[in-house]
């Protein structure tokens with residue numbers, strides 16, 4: 298006698314209900330915040346809007362890295378000589394804080410020093426920039442390269458500011474608990490672009506009384522963590538980065554540019570420092586090209602974990618209103634901490650497009666002497682090796 302299941306038991310629900318963590322995660326990060334700011338809100342015009350326009354694919358653009366013009370290197374060079382400027386290292390591996398410097402007074406020479414400092418330090422926080430408004434921020438970034446135009450993120454509700462990315466959350470939207478255990482919180486911004494942005498500015502307009510820190514991880518340090526044999530192997534690989542989750546058919550926002558997928562080297566060389574870094578990120582990198590899926594999954598998981606759990610090469614930035622964070626999106630990954638509900642947090646991001654990522658081979662062809670950050674640091678200090686416990 299065969300036993301059949303009673304017909305009234307539904308084997309697979311037709312619709313996954315709203316407790317599905319993936320749905321909650323997508324909804325939190327990809328649907329627009331409704332906005333609870335009221336009319337007296339000072340930055341009403343900079344709340345996010347999602348215009349129904351279409352720009353077409355991003356063009357290939359020529360870029361010149363201002364960091365190559367720096368006359369001095371290592372932690373700010375001449376910037377540190379300005380009267381009243383204080384430069385504070387956050388950790389040896391990553392992050393610098395600058396106090397007493399008005400960004401809109403920088404000379405061209407100082408801008409070059411800043412770009413080189415970003416390439417070395419990954420994230421630089423320039424505290425207290427009340428008069429660096431959205432127009433100045435946009436002009437400042439254009440000095441470093443063509444402005445990046447995002448396919449779907451919120452842009453300011455007022456003014457014609459298509460290159461300005463609005464980061465905004467208020468009490469109308471609470472982060473789902475699932476978001477906090479997601480490796481995918483760690484990312485390099487829009488790494489799926491053919492020329493992903495490098496210099497990225499993030500100005501804090503409204504800050505919650507607590508929470509809302511941003512974490513940064515050094516991708517140079519992630520590379521330095523690998524054994525020589527694994528370094529050689531991953532340097533030979535490339536991986537597919539996908540913008541479909543942000544712009545695919547299931548997206549929740551209007552797409553102003555067609556979604557794109559791009560293959561990039563797994564290890565890229567920064568053109569200013571010549572240092573090698575890991576260039577994969579949990580949010581956008583889908584698979585390593587040309588290797589079995591199981592091997593790709595294993596390698597990516599390991600590289601993602603190195604970045605996300607490597608607390609010795611991370612910096613956690615606590616923001617104040619009017620701070621400007623500037624990071625080099627080529628050599629750091631970052632993760633927001635969505636722990637500030639029911640408070641409002643509002644920031645403005647503007648990014649400069651950088652070069653097509655250089656593999657170790659590309660760098661050699663361009664005459665760049667690529668090496669690990671660690672090796673360059675040892676040489677600079679006159680050490681030939683250091684002892685490490687196994």
Ligand SMILES: O=C(O)CCC(=O)C(=O)O
Nearest residue numbers: 464486510511633634646
């Ligand atoms: O909100 C944050 O702290 C980070 C947001 C972010 O990932 C970005 O602006 O690129």
Ligand SMILES: [Fe+2]
Nearest residue numbers: 484485486631
């Ligand atoms: Fe980001």
